[in-house]
Amino acid sequence: MQAFAPGIYPRSEDLVQATRDLDRGRTSQEAVDEQVERDLGELVSVQQAAGLDLLADGMLRWQDVFRPIVEAADGLEKGALTRFLDTNTFYRAPSADGSPKLSQPLNGGYIAPLPGPRLVTLPSPFALAHGTGIDPAALAEGVLKPQIESVDAELVVLEEPFLARAENGGLDELGAALEKLGGGPKLALWVTFGSADTLFEQGLADLPVDAIGVDFYATKASSVPEGLGKTLLAGVLDARSSIPEEPSEIAAFAGELRERGVEKIALVPNGDLQYVSAAVASEKLARLGKAKTEAAA
């Protein structure tokens, strides 16, 4: 049993204020950078205190899950401000021109050094291709593969918010794209904020990745194939709710998954924790750690 927290973590109230001040010309980039470092230090402490198995950097400088990759790639542009799923957070939808290529991998500003075994979160090729008209496999090969090859991480989590809502499937396209990404660090496909019930029926578990993540606030435990041979990233923290989870309930749910023959489980949120405040997210991570301990007992 493992636990960790991929995705974008909320900024502290101090960092919120610093970035607001920066936009209004009331502070310097250096002051914001210093606050980012303080936020990162606090996030690492929270994860370590919770006993999480892989550290995450919280993507504190990422404006959305696509932006730094889009800006680092030739042939990708940031497009219209677009509502992110059914949240009240917006992102710049990627748009494409030609055959996008990563010009250079993201630096330490976007993938921050961490004091221990870590994960890195990147957009899934299907998500990155969403709305661009570009084949996910082309984006995987031209943009994501060189990025993945450049990171030093135990696990690369490919965040996939759109697959669960895709009207015309998408698993085949995604599968072909994921084939391009193997051979490096272990890969997880993290299907966030949506039901994977139908996706499991369609073969989600057979995708060429080492781990599959699903949102268990929208997905039934019974949808997970019995004896799943891959690590299951079980989305058991609801990143869109301020209600704190009960560790005992999560532990009991993990037991239910084990009864289905799922041997390798990692407890994770069901999406980016940035949809709750830093204070709420911190409490949720503490409870995630307790749930892992209870589930392992």
Place this chain on the structure above:
Amino acid sequence: MSSNGEIRFLTHEVGSLAKPPWLVKTSAGKPLEEGDVEHAQIWGEKLEVDGHEGLVELLRQDERDPDEIARWSSRYCLRLQESAGVDVIWDGEQQRSEMYAWAIAHSNGFEPRGTIRSFDNKYYSKSAAVGPVSMREPYHNDEFSFLQSAAKHELKIPITGAYTLAVWSYDEHHLPRTGRLGGGLSRQDEVDARRELTLDIARNIIRPNLEALIALGATWIQIDEPGASTEEDELDIFVDSFNVSVEGLDCFFSTHLCFSDYNLFFPAIEGMGGCRQYCVGFANYDATELGTSGAERPGYEVISKWRDLPYDPILGLGVLDIHTDFIESPELVRDRILYAVDVFGDPARIHVCPDCGLRTRSWDVAYEKLRNMVEGTRLAEESLNRAHAGATK
């Protein structure tokens, strides 16, 4: 349409304007710098704000009353729009903390839960409904009374709508605290909970506020619903909450929608006949080259759906992208209007406005955008009136 039969479009603002540094710092209890005072001086002269020298004196004092400074900021923002030539104005939220936080802070049944990103470095505070909700006091009355005394142009007043307040809040009151894992809570359960919270807000918070504003003399109330399309399967809740809020009240009610897939609203809003005007952002999705054909105006393709609504509402046509410093030229504004008139066929069903509130832009940028919006509107009128005159010769 003007009294002489010529086409005349009404221009109006939509919502927020940036708060000046002398208000922000005063509200935060921070000292002012000379540049902040100069800002008040320069803009006071530029906009010819009556008595602005008094504000400058106030700002040089160590002790300042934040409410008094906010009222000065309201005067400046009214004058900014009047000076730009906008017909129907408001103060751009100068006396409110923010469109969500203000409403929640003056209501019962909510607790704060921290700050959430809206986009990039923009954020909003978010609260949780933790019990039965109700209005603590009519929370726009003081503001509206003051603005009535200060505005030279016609006023309207925005109020954040019930569905947006609900969907921007967590719900710890109607949703269970446990038992949701593993699909234990169905989507229908979530929708039912949202309906209950939203209609409670409509009945117990929004409607009493509307009644109070009408009693003060408000003639145009804009119910802001930027969150309306958040959940595709909850649009009927948005419609029902609007109807519950306004039914039987005598006022010009409009709503503001922005940054959504507007196709989602149809056919749901066919049942929202009490809404006389929809003020909607389109420029964000549009090209910036000139042209009046459908191909040249991709951001406006969807407007025909408002044309076809059974109760013939007016469309408040968003022509300014509020997310960029790009200053739309008068000619670009003109072409967007001309395209809309071509689609609607009836100029009387078009008003002209920004996509949304301009609070993320500096006053310099907002002022230039609004001036060009008005100038572009005049160009569109000239074009249409010229064509009309030519056709009737």
